[in-house]
Amino acid sequence: MAPAPTLTIDGKPVEFAPGEVIISAASRAAGKIEIPHYCWHKRLSIAANCRMCLVEVEKAPKLVPACQTECKEGMVVFTKSDKVKAAQRSIHELLLVNHPIDCPICDQAGECKLQDNYMLFQLGQSRVRPEGKVRKSKRTPLGPYVMYDAERCILCTRCVRFMDEVAGERQLGVYARGDRAHIGTFPGAELNHPYSLNVVDVCPVGALTSQVFRFKQRVWNLKRTPSLCGGCARGCNIWVDAREGMVYRLLPRENEAVNKSWLCDEGRLTYARANDSRLSRALMRTASGPAEPCLASTAQKRATELFESLLAEKGRIGAALSLHATNEQAYVFGRIVRDALHAEAVAVLDYPNGTADRLLRVADKNPNRAGVQSVLGSLGIKIVSSEALVQRIESGELRGLLVVGHETSEAGRVASAAAAMLAFVHIGAARSALAERASVTLPSLAWVQSEGTWVNADGVTQSLSPAFAPSGEARPAEEWLQELGAALGLSLGLPNVSAIRAVLERPQPEAR
Amino acid sequence: MTPAVLNKEDATVTHSTNAHAPEAHGHQGALASGDEARDLTDLAADLPSRLMEVNIGPSHPAMHGTVRIKVALDGESIVRSTTEVGFLHRGFEKECESVHWAQCMPYTDRLNYVSPLLNNFGFAQAVEKLLEVEIPIRAQYIRVLASELSRIIDHLVACAAMAMELGGFTPFLYFVEGREFMFDLIEELTGARVTCNYARIGGVAQDLPDGFAERTRAVLVKVFALIDDCDKLLTRNRIFIDRTNGVGKMTAEQAIAYGITGPFLRSTGVAHDLRKAHPYYVYDRMDFEVPVGSNGDCYDRWLVRMEEMHQSRRIVEQAFAEIPGGPVLLHDPRFVLPPKSEVTTSIEGLMNHFKLIIEGAQIPAGEIYSYSEAANGELGFFIVSDGTGKPYKCRVRSPCFSTMQAIDDVLFPGAMLSDVVPIFGSINMIGGECDR
Numbered sequence: 001m002a003p004a005p006t007l008t009i010d011g012k013p014v015e016f017a018p019g020e021v022i023i024s025a026a027s028r029a030a031g032k033i034e035i036p037h038y039c040w041h042k043r044l045s046i047a048a049n050c051r052m053c054l055v056e057v058e059k060a061p062k063l064v065p066a067c068q069t070e071c072k073e074g075m076v077v078f079t080k081s082d083k084v085k086a087a088q089r090s091i092h093e094l095l096l097v098n099h100p101i102d103c104p105i106c107d108q109a110g111e112c113k114l115q116d117n118y119m120l121f122q123l124g125q126s127r128v129r130p131e132g133k134v135r136k137s138k139r140t141p142l143g144p145y146v147m148y149d150a151e152r153c154i155l156c157t158r159c160v161r162f163m164d165e166v167a168g169e170r171q172l173g174v175y176a177r178g179d180r181a182h183i184g185t186f187p188g189a190e191l192n193h194p195y196s197l198n199v200v201d202v203c204p205v206g207a208l209t210s211q212v213f214r215f216k217q218r219v220w221n222l223k224r225t226p227s228l229c230g231g232c233a234r235g236c237n238i239w240v241d242a243r244e245g246m247v248y249r250l251l252p253r254e255n256e257a258v259n260k261s262w263l264c265d266e267g268r269l270t271y272a273r274a275n276d277s278r279l280s281r282a283l284m285r286t287a288s289g290p291a292e293p294c295l296a297s298t299a300q301k302r303a304t305e306l307f308e309s310l311l312a313e314k315g316r317i318g319a320a321l322s323l324h325a326t327n328e329q330a331y332v333f334g335r336i337v338r339d340a341l342h343a344e345a346v347a348v349l350d351y352p353n354g355t356a357d358r359l360l361r362v363a364d365k366n367p368n369r370a371g372v373q374s375v376l377g378s379l380g381i382k383i384v385s386s387e388a389l390v391q392r393i394e395s396g397e398l399r400g401l402l403v404v405g406h407e408t409s410e411a412g413r414v415a416s417a418a419a420a421m422l423a424f425v426h427i428g429a430a431r432s433a434l435a436e437r438a439s440v441t442l443p444s445l446a447w448v449q450s451e452g453t454w455v456n457a458d459g460v461t462q463s464l465s466p467a468f469a470p471s472g473e474a475r476p477a478e479e480w481l482q483e484l485g486a487a488l489g490l491s492l493g494l495p496n497v498s499a500i501r502a503v504l505e506r507p508q509p510e511a512r
Numbered sequence: 513m514t515p516a517v518l519n520k521e522d523a524t525v526t527h528s529t530n531a532h533a534p535e536a537h538g539h540q541g542a543l544a545s546g547d548e549a550r551d552l553t554d555l556a557a558d559l560p561s562r563l564m565e566v567n568i569g570p571s572h573p574a575m576h577g578t579v580r581i582k583v584a585l586d587g588e589s590i591v592r593s594t595t596e597v598g599f600l601h602r603g604f605e606k607e608c609e610s611v612h613w614a615q616c617m618p619y620t621d622r623l624n625y626v627s628p629l630l631n632n633f634g635f636a637q638a639v640e641k642l643l644e645v646e647i648p649i650r651a652q653y654i655r656v657l658a659s660e661l662s663r664i665i666d667h668l669v670a671c672a673a674m675a676m677e678l679g680g681f682t683p684f685l686y687f688v689e690g691r692e693f694m695f696d697l698i699e700e701l702t703g704a705r706v707t708c709n710y711a712r713i714g715g716v717a718q719d720l721p722d723g724f725a726e727r728t729r730a731v732l733v734k735v736f737a738l739i740d741d742c743d744k745l746l747t748r749n750r751i752f753i754d755r756t757n758g759v760g761k762m763t764a765e766q767a768i769a770y771g772i773t774g775p776f777l778r779s780t781g782v783a784h785d786l787r788k789a790h791p792y793y794v795y796d797r798m799d800f801e802v803p804v805g806s807n808g809d810c811y812d813r814w815l816v817r818m819e820e821m822h823q824s825r826r827i828v829e830q831a832f833a834e835i836p837g838g839p840v841l842l843h844d845p846r847f848v849l850p851p852k853s854e855v856t857t858s859i860e861g862l863m864n865h866f867k868l869i870i871e872g873a874q875i876p877a878g879e880i881y882s883y884s885e886a887a888n889g890e891l892g893f894f895i896v897s898d899g900t901g902k903p904y905k906c907r908v909r910s911p912c913f914s915t916m917q918a919i920d921d922v923l924f925p926g927a928m929l930s931d932v933v934p935i936f937g938s939i940n941m942i943g944g945e946c947d948r
Contacts, residue, residue, distance in 0.1 A: 099859045103866050110870060118863045119874075123845045126858030220870060 007075040009033055022066035022077055023053050035079055036088060036117045038204045039156035040067035043261055044165055050156050054087045055079050063087055092122040098134040100151040108206030110219040134179050143191030145211055145265060146200060150182040153207035159183060159199035166262065167195045195359060197265050201252060217248045225467040226253055228454055230324055230447050231267030233364040235456030238263065240448050240467040247274045247448055264360050277431040279443035280472025291436050296473040303440040304487040306423035307341060310400045318345040318389055318398040320414065322405025323366035326452025326464065328500040330372045332478040332492065333404050334379040340490040345398060346381050347389040348372055349408035362457045371455035386410050393417045404477050406432035427477045443474040450476065451497045563591055568932060570599045576673055577943020585929060593924040597916055600943035608906035612872025613639060614713060616906060621707045623908060624945035627666035629658045630886040632711035638882035638893035639713045642875060650838040651715035652793040657831035660824040665694050666887030667817040674814065674937030675746055678755050683742040690735040697731055713873065714848040715841035725832040732825055739821060756810035760923050760935035763808060771914040774889025775816045780808035786885035798827050813938040847873035872901020888912045888940055908948050912941045
């Protein structure tokens with residue numbers, strides 16, 4: 001095999017693929033050579049309009065843009081020579097010539113490439129007075145979610161290229177010329193594409209910002225945790241930005257195989273679900289009264305008593321699991337339901353199908369259908385439809401019900417049907433209809449607080465990480481389930497998620 | 513001569529091996545040692561007895577800044593002493609690791625809280641040394657004269673405390689009044705009497721106010737009038753001399769062995785002053801003398817400090833005479849905040865300010881030891897940077913900490929209980945600096 005072609009960057013040899021540009025090769029060099037850039041993005045076409053990535057190439061008469069110049073065998077590149085540094089200073093100064101003095105009110109502060117590159121590559125004083133700067137329109141909504149500030153825009157056209165090349169719909173364009181150039185939508189149209197918030201990610205400055213996140217938090221106060229989006233079965237990888245038990249936004253986490261660098265707006269906006277009316281205390285309900293907070297230990301005892309009284313006759317207890325459950329939760333649920341509660345009517349509760357597209361979105365709006373079905377199937381549990389479950393409740397055949405998870409559109413229906421039941425136990429994270437109607441509700445964790453795995457529509461198993469700790473008496477559902485099982489005589493002895501994973505990865509024992 | 517741990521069960525008194533035996537005071541001191549079979553019928557022999565243990569401090573008027581000294585007494589002579597420091601340990605070094613470089617400055621005020629400017633400058637000097645930058649010449653002059661004003665204040669305190677604890681309340685009040693006058697100057701210059709926070713990495717926070725030189729000279733006239741008065745009251749005072757002369761003697765070899773610097777070392781005869789030996793800022797342009805003692809006792813230390821104040825005044829006068837114009841702070845966007853006018857009128861200034869405040873000045877990775885002559889001796893800062901905005905390590909070499917070592921070994925054993933006061937006063941241990 002012929003050796004891979006190599007060029008030299010700052011004295012380091014770097015192998016490159018044919019057609020690769022210098023800036024891409026540099027990011028793979030040992031010690032990762034950083035070449036400053038604004039308009040280049042590895043997943044978008046090359047524009048070479050910001051000129052920040054100019055580098056010196058031996059034997060070339062002028063500096064060349066590293067994002068546009070293809071690597072050639074034996075090329076020698078310098079990214080830190082005096083000429084390059086002088087160019088970086090000048091170009092950055094030029095980019096800032098009309099830039100508004102907005103940092104205190106700009107959401108991008110703290111994650112702004114202009115700020116970062118100023119300290120690394122410019123460090124100079126301004127030669128423009130504030131009254132000499134060109135004024136343009138500020139805070140212009142381009143659509144329902146995206147806000148545009150023309151003064152901050154450096155016209156790198158990343159947003160235009162994203163909409164054109166990735167989203168597939170050219171909803172943005174550059175209007176006017178020279179000093180008056182700005183980004184805009186077609187007259188009468190707005191930026192309403194289901195992937196519009198990605199332009200906020202690609203924008204290197206504070207020109208495009210999310211209206212949803214606007215002024216909510218300063219980014220350096222947020223703690224970032226890797227996790228997965230639960231909006232559909234794609235399982236896009238995300239970063240959860242949270243602070244003190246509140247999620248403020250979701251950002252895409254790069255995964256070449258699943259979601260590249262993108263997220264759909266629908267999925268991005270599921271962050272709010274995690275903050276909604278989270279339960280931190282157990283609830284109990286007597287006869288026809290409302291659900292009142294109580295000690296978790298009291299609630300647990302009651303739940304055990306309620307189920308115990310029904311165990312004499314098999315098949316009197318039904319169960320349901322939301323498809324937001326992790327594989328580990330599904331396993332523990334399955335074991336308890338099969339071996340402790342001896343339930344025969346087991347259903348999964350889901351959200352209905354929605355829009356799919358050719359990009360990321362999948363019609364199945366539940367993150368772990370594949371995982372839950374696989375785990376319950378391997379335990380030999382036959383899944384009935386939620387219709388059937390509700391029927392059996394309403395007919396009186398089922399006298400007890402265990403519902404784990406509230407993330408379903410059928411919460412209301414199941415809750416109303418089971419409200420009259422005495423032994424209706426719910427383990428959920430929010431004060432949903434189920435929590436209001438159940439006799440006993442044990443508080444569990446929202447998906448952003450959970451550790452576990454989901455299986456996506458392509459069959460890939462991916463992990464969730466907790467973004468913040470539970471509050472009050474909330475605990476993972478698998479812990480409540482195991483304690484319930486233990487109280488009913490079934491001891492699983494799986495103290496944490498890793499132990500459950502270990503069991504899942506073993507070949508399953510035959511159904512008993 | 514390692515001090516033995518005080519043993520409560522000590523049934524016999526062991527002979528002190530200290531060279532500075534109390535014979536000089538005409539007192540017999542320790543009993544004969546080690547005779548296992550004592551003849552109890554010998555009426556001339558002393559009765560068997562135990563050492564009396566007295567605890568001095570930590571809360572004690574003479575224990576400046578909390579220190580605990582347990583002394584084992586034979587009559588009035590100290591046979592053994594055990595010093596415990598650390599009551600004012602506040603974790604300065606650890607705190608510095610969790611804040612940005614510039615945010616360490618107010619912490620340094622609280623080190624030697626009697627001469628905070630010297631600490632400010634010491635820290636800034638260390639960071640500037642690591643950056644390999646030189647501060648503007650005007651800033652250097654300002655640092656020199658502010659250091660000397662601070663040194664005068666420190667010595668005023670040391671002399672005041674020593675005098676008061678020996679019973680002379682008047683000199684204490686005179687010295688402290690002098691200190692009050694100096695505080696007015698410092699407040700005018702820095703904005704605070706004690707928590708000055710005046711140095712910046714790259715210079716000083718603000719320039720000298722208009723007319724500062726005139727006011728300083730006027731204040732120094734008043735202060736030195738007070739110093740002269742106290743000098744007349746004490747320096748040839750029979751009682752003062754009796755209590756300090758020959759007390760707490762230390763030889764030059766001992767002082768060097770313990771790493772002692774500053775007035776304490778110079779009182780033993782070693783003419784070592786960092787301002788002369790390794791000059792920094794513009795000290796090499798200054799004409800001044802370094803007072804050196806000969807006996808290494810408390811009286812010499814008193815004289816050295818009194819004379820050093822006069823020499824500091826000389827330096828201040830020269831600094832005012834020679835100070836040039838110019839900026840007092842470097843203009844270097846890597847680690848100096850830009851002028852406010854730039855911050856509010858340019859995006860570059862604003863971004864610069866933002867990044868320095870949020871992330872801290874990114875000092876290049878490396879380590880350096882930097883030293884300066886503080887009032888008590890060599891104040892050193894050993895700083896290690898890992899290239900981020902926060903120090904990786906900021907170690908303070910405290911001058912009075914070295915001196916404190918010598919208490920148990922050299923200074924106290926053999927001395928009388930009443931000598932504790934002048935000896936400890938002449939050490940000038942400042943709790944904040946010793947314990948950090």
